[in-house]
Amino acid sequence: EAIDSAANGSVIRVYDGLYAEYLRIEKTVEIVGNGTDRTVIDGRGVRIVVRISYDGVNITHLEVTGSEDHRDGFWDAGILVEAANVTIADVLLRDNDEGLLAFESPGLALLDCTFDRNSLPVRISEADGARLLNNTFLRNGEGMDIWHSVGCTLRDNVFDAYGVRLFGGRPECYGSHDIDRSNTVDGRPVVYISGSTGTDIPPDAAQVIVTNRSGVRVGNLTMTNVTHGVQVAFADDTLLSGLTVTNCSKEALRAVWSDRLILDGVNCTGSEDGVQILYCNSTVITDCNMSSNEWYGLDLAYSENVTVLRTVVARNGNGMHLQNMSDSVIRGNDILRNQGDGIQVMSTDDTMILRNRIEHNRGWGLNINPSSEGNFVHMNDFEWNGGLQAQAFDKDGGADWSNGTVGNYWSDYTGSDDDRDGIGDTPYHLDTDTDVVDPHPVMERFRPSALDDPPRAVILSVTPFPATCGGNVTFVAFASDSDGEVTLYVWSSSIDGEFYNGTANSTTTNRLSEGVHTIVLRCMDDEGAWSAPATLVLEVREPSNATNERPHASILLIAPDPARAGENMTFEATGGDDDGVVVRIRWNSSRDGLLYDGPAWSFERNLSSGLHNISLVVQDDDGGWSLPEWLYVAVHPDQSPSNRWPVALIDSIEPDPAVAGRNVTLVGNGTDEDGNVTRYIWISDRDGLLYSSPKGTWTTSMLSPGVHTIQLRVIDDEGAWSNATTVVLTVRPPANVRPEAVIVEINPSPAYNDSAVHFVGGGDDPDGTIVWYFWESNLAEILYDGPNSSFTSDSLP
Numbered sequence: 001e002a003i004d005s006a007a008n009g010s011v012i013r014v015y016d017g018l019y020a021e022y023l024r025i026e027k028t029v030e031i032v033g034n035g036t037d038r039t040v041i042d043g044r045g046v047r048i049v050v051r052i053s054y055d056g057v058n059i060t061h062l063e064v065t066g067s068e069d070h071r072d073g074f075w076d077a078g079i080l081v082e083a084a085n086v087t088i089a090d091v092l093l094r095d096n097d098e099g100l101l102a103f104e105s106p107g108l109a110l111l112d113c114t115f116d117r118n119s120l121p122v123r124i125s126e127a128d129g130a131r132l133l134n135n136t137f138l139r140n141g142e143g144m145d146i147w148h149s150v151g152c153t154l155r156d157n158v159f160d161a162y163g164v165r166l167f168g169g170r171p172e173c174y175g176s177h178d179i180d181r182s183n184t185v186d187g188r189p190v191v192y193i194s195g196s197t198g199t200d201i202p203p204d205a206a207q208v209i210v211t212n213r214s215g216v217r218v219g220n221l222t223m224t225n226v227t228h229g230v231q232v233a234f235a236d237d238t239l240l241s242g243l244t245v246t247n248c249s250k251e252a253l254r255a256v257w258s259d260r261l262i263l264d265g266v267n268c269t270g271s272e273d274g275v276q277i278l279y280c281n282s283t284v285i286t287d288c289n290m291s292s293n294e295w296y297g298l299d300l301a302y303s304e305n306v307t308v309l310r311t312v313v314a315r316n317g318n319g320m321h322l323q324n325m326s327d328s329v330i331r332g333n334d335i336l337r338n339q340g341d342g343i344q345v346m347s348t349d350d351t352m353i354l355r356n357r358i359e360h361n362r363g364w365g366l367n368i369n370p371s372s373e374g375n376f377v378h379m380n381d382f383e384w385n386g387g388l389q390a391q392a393f394d395k396d397g398g399a400d401w402s403n404g405t406v407g408n409y410w411s412d413y414t415g416s417d418d419d420r421d422g423i424g425d426t427p428y429h430l431d432t433d434t435d436v437v438d439p440h441p442v443m444e445r446f447r448p449s450a451l452d453d454p455p456r457a458v459i460l461s462v463t464p465f466p467a468t469c470g471g472n473v474t475f476v477a478f479a480s481d482s483d484g485e486v487t488l489y490v491w492s493s494s495i496d497g498e499f500y501n502g503t504a505n506s507t508t509t510n511r512l513s514e515g516v517h518t519i520v521l522r523c524m525d526d527e528g529a530w531s532a533p534a535t536l537v538l539e540v541r542e543p544s545n546a547t548n549e550r551p552h553a554s555i556l557l558i559a560p561d562p563a564r565a566g567e568n569m570t571f572e573a574t575g576g577d578d579d580g581v582v583v584r585i586r587w588n589s590s591r592d593g594l595l596y597d598g599p600a601w602s603f604e605r606n607l608s609s610g611l612h613n614i615s616l617v618v619q620d621d622d623g624g625w626s627l628p629e630w631l632y633v634a635v636h637p638d639q640s641p642s643n644r645w646p647v648a649l650i651d652s653i654e655p656d657p658a659v660a661g662r663n664v665t666l667v668g669n670g671t672d673e674d675g676n677v678t679r680y681i682w683i684s685d686r687d688g689l690l691y692s693s694p695k696g697t698w699t700t701s702m703l704s705p706g707v708h709t710i711q712l713r714v715i716d717d718e719g720a721w722s723n724a725t726t727v728v729l730t731v732r733p734p735a736n737v738r739p740e741a742v743i744v745e746i747n748p749s750p751a752y753n754d755s756a757v758h759f760v761g762g763g764d765d766p767d768g769t770i771v772w773y774f775w776e777s778n779l780a781e782i783l784y785d786g787p788n789s790s791f792t793s794d795s796l797p
Contacts (some may be wrong), residue, residue: 003029013512014039014062025057032775033062036092042066050079058087067096077101080191081108088113102127115140118235124149133155143227153178159185162249163207165227173232175212185226210235215756222475232258237747239758241265242478243459244505251276260747262760265458265478278302286310289480296321308333312480319361322348331355341367342385350374357447359383365391372398381445383411394436407440418556455481455533457523466539469514476506479523486523490688494518496628498613498688501590513627514542525686529691533702535769536787548622551577554617555629562634565609572602577620584619609637611681612628632683634713634721646672648714648722657730660705668696670714670722685713705733760790
């Protein structure tokens, strides 16, 4: 009534109280409440609580609540704005379907508001010049959507999750905004790179938006609980590498209208979609992981000349989706255990699908829908996919299923091979409702089953490189497992031994000693299988006083071992310094952290139950640190006082001596007089924890060269540990096989003098891991000499 009777330009004050009503504002007024905790407008289930349809309206100092989702496709919001130059300030929008919707509302100002428990707190569309300043977002189902709008300003907005999402079909819908790093998600900055803005990206970035800028590199980041981790739009030649993006409400990574993208070692999991690529020609996706997403692992559409290599797409709603694609290559990927189809192909032409493992998908392994033609499908392994009548579907014959002599492997093929040429004597029929066949089905797989795969580990980055003794060094890993999950990351140094054993894919340490380290990363999956070691050479330099001689230390005693829960253990060490004195002794546990840091050579304390890797370092009066010494000890959990400890016995380790890279079989057993042995733990004094399993026999090819003291412990059904039993094993180095190098891309080509040129390389080492890359030119001599597979140079003559 007050609004109806007010003249244009009036100020309407709303005093304390709960007002159960719907407001429609069709004149220029200012509505002022008494505070968000005192003046409440409650729609009590209406579609729109406050609807603003006239320019210049201001609403301040009140709460708007009670809009519910009617699930009929129409708008449901606390406040709906359909006018220009509207200001909403110090308003609490709580418990609405959508908090604020604004359509065709240029000049909108959203200031100092709080959005709490709304399904979607803010969506603005065609709201050019909007200002969204100092707003707080708590417990909402999404973040802030800015659609089809130009020139918006975002400052000091604080999100507990989700963040900012841009959307539109024009470059200015992405690149014309003013979004600085005062906007945060869970305390981490939103990074917006556009036009002439800087391209530096902090390691704690919550989101990265790259738009209207070419040649940007986004790498070595971990992002979670946002709408999109990375958004790329109208940004050609963007390199995305070493990213881990998880638990996003939309696509973990979304790229549109950006040509020549490179995705290398990108890990997108646990989101609504893993990766979406639209209108992005000449994109290369290699060695990525897109798994456990709700809808699609990889969604490719409206693009040409896209290449997908060596990528895992597993356990998604559907694996890979190709729509309106052409002239692309899908090669050497693992498409596994998706709830729907492994690969969906729609209106896609002249695309090659080969040498993929397409296994155990509940829908068709490969589903080629109508309006596709000229595709090639051959040399793939189709194993036990769950289509209605066959493992693949091609209604209109949109693909050739053989290269003329070789087709695909089909696990349910029942034909014979009487001439023993490896090709079935009769065609494989894809579906009984069509005449489409694979005319040359092969009798054996092209690649081993993915269900036998160990996990794969890659060292993404080591920062800084080289490092300084005593300074922080951060290690970032990428790992994937085609038939399960990666559950453990173990980092070790050839000088200092194991320095991390846990579930995080990154770790930071300041305890690396001076010297040239071979850093080793190994990962374990949920079935106890270990990856091949990934290695990198890292130099750690002394910060000062280069003439100082390193002190030395050794562990004399840690007893008792094993210890009972709560029992004090004695730690004793000895050491010295040839050009000074030892002033500091530091003990650390892999389970309990820092145990002691002081001047005494011995101390007592108890440890938590479990297996501990105890390390010892000492510091001299010049600030130099010793090389670490380490030792594994065990602590029993609480158990029955009458429980008898189990006994471990190593039966054999063969062969002895062994050769690095070749199988070694360790056989042990355990006995328990009053129960059962439940777990066997193998440990090496060189490589750390090797294996933990209910089985006593273990085969590995991952022992490093050198003399190992192999230790076996067992655990009984009350959690009690045995004493350790040990055997010495010599592992000899193998004969080295020369690695092979390949240039993946040089872009742009041709290039202008002094322009930035991005180089991407790769390599394969049949008996090890690539640790170094060396690039040279006949004009500029050495271009790059280091551990990274890609680099950018702006100094080419």
